[in-house]
Amino acid sequence: MDASVRVRFAPSPTGYPHLGNVRTALFNWLFARHTGGTFILRIEDTDQARKVEGAVEVILNSLQWMGMDWDEGPFYQSQRLDMYREYGEKLVNEGKAYYCYCSSERLDAMRQEQIKLKQPPGYDRHCRDLGHEKTGWGDSAVAPVIRFRSPLEGKTVITDLIRGEVIFENSTLDDFVLLKSDGYPTYHLANIVDDHQMQISHVMRAEEWLSSTPRHVLLYAAFGWQPPRFAHLPMILGPDKSKLSKRHGATSIDEYRDKGYLPEAMINFLSLLGWSLDDKTEIMTCEEIIKNFTIERVSKTAAVFNAAKLEWMNGVYIRNLSPQEFSDRCMPFVKQALPDMVIEPGYMQQIAPLVQERARVLAEVPDLVDFFFSDKLEYDSALLCGKLERAQAVEVLNRTIRALENIHEWLAGDMEAAIRPLAEGLELKAGPFFGVLRVAVTGRTASPPLFETMEVLGRDRCMARLKAALQKL
């Protein structure tokens, strides 16, 4: 237990959280829970242009859905603008940053030119030594930004908990913006100020941030602050091995919820994207993951997201649910997909066990069970015969109906005992014989076991369907 561990998940509400974001949140949360530390939620809403309405709510909901509770926050950077500005101006006053009045047009033109000349793009430090005659807002038609006065030489060494020592030449760093002309801080400024103020001990974020870490280390030094420990997590890639994004299909976490992935399966699966317990353990409860999670066992290499494996794992979790719980969790999906049907919880509880091991995601349950609810089955009569002659199929149905009329208790065992011998009489194997009945009763060629299905369906519905099948032939 290390109560001094303070970590944060700091998403920007510029879109809905995707698997990568959630994995980052998860690792921070796991680390906090493992160490007995504190998990803080901070919304980095400093980009007014890319802000997406409602994204914060989705982020919060997603964390809650996955069971990742936070101890402090959410804090909003947009509510702390004055403070960032003060810190920015403080650096200007100390000569560690400066106002820049370059217009975006000049900056764009400069970049174009640099690219044309095959030079590394970057700010040309035009305003770095303007002097003091022009300082602050109001002195120019152009609202200025504050830029960091990056050292021109030397090296910045960062020690990453996952990657070890990484060395950057300061000369490759440009004078990045700290405070934008709209008064909002950039990520670099706000992030450092907040991490310091919130006493963050470990910064765990995706590897895409590794390149900007020297800037952050330099900023901490400029403020005279002790930087936190850094751990850059491996990226999660799409099947084409590029950074996960919308074009890879379902990436937003609530899409997975809507498809019927279980949060516990998502936790388990995501925990294994860049972390492992040992050489064989894969299915773990959240408690087990928390107990065993350490940064030492986080891998360095980017992971391609394997949707098929997630689906498999979700199936494992679905099968491990109690029948009651499975039934309860199916309800919303079934109701939504079959809006015209009356879905009684009691009936659903009878149906559920028949499809539990056949579903990999909850959203496919409605397709598996809809025939339990419909009054009239729609199917191609050709399915009824399968490979049998029409006359044979008719005979199968007639004999079954007769046998069933003598059944006292509508129980799967009794029905099977009465019907199975009928196949022999027609010199048919059980497979083809039951096949006819299956289509008659369910309208499809694949279904849960026939007699259990018929028992749940009930006598009236089954008899009606068998007779209806006869009519079709």
Next chain:
RNA sequence: GGCGCAUUCGUCUAGGGGUUUAGGACGCUGCCCUCUCAAGGCAGAGAUCACCGGUUCGAAUCCGGUAUGCGCUACCA
């Protein structure tokens, strides 16, 4: 272009000098079970550990280079 990171079966990964004929999982194929579909069981294919050199009695494991991939290179995060 510059800088950085990475590189073990198609994918997720174990392994960190001899215990490895490189282990597990998903997926795939086959067989078994079986009233269909699943689930389950068993088996199989699949990795010269990116490549080249070096260190060493010995390298997937250590070092160097090359290649490739990815990331960053914004008044985005």
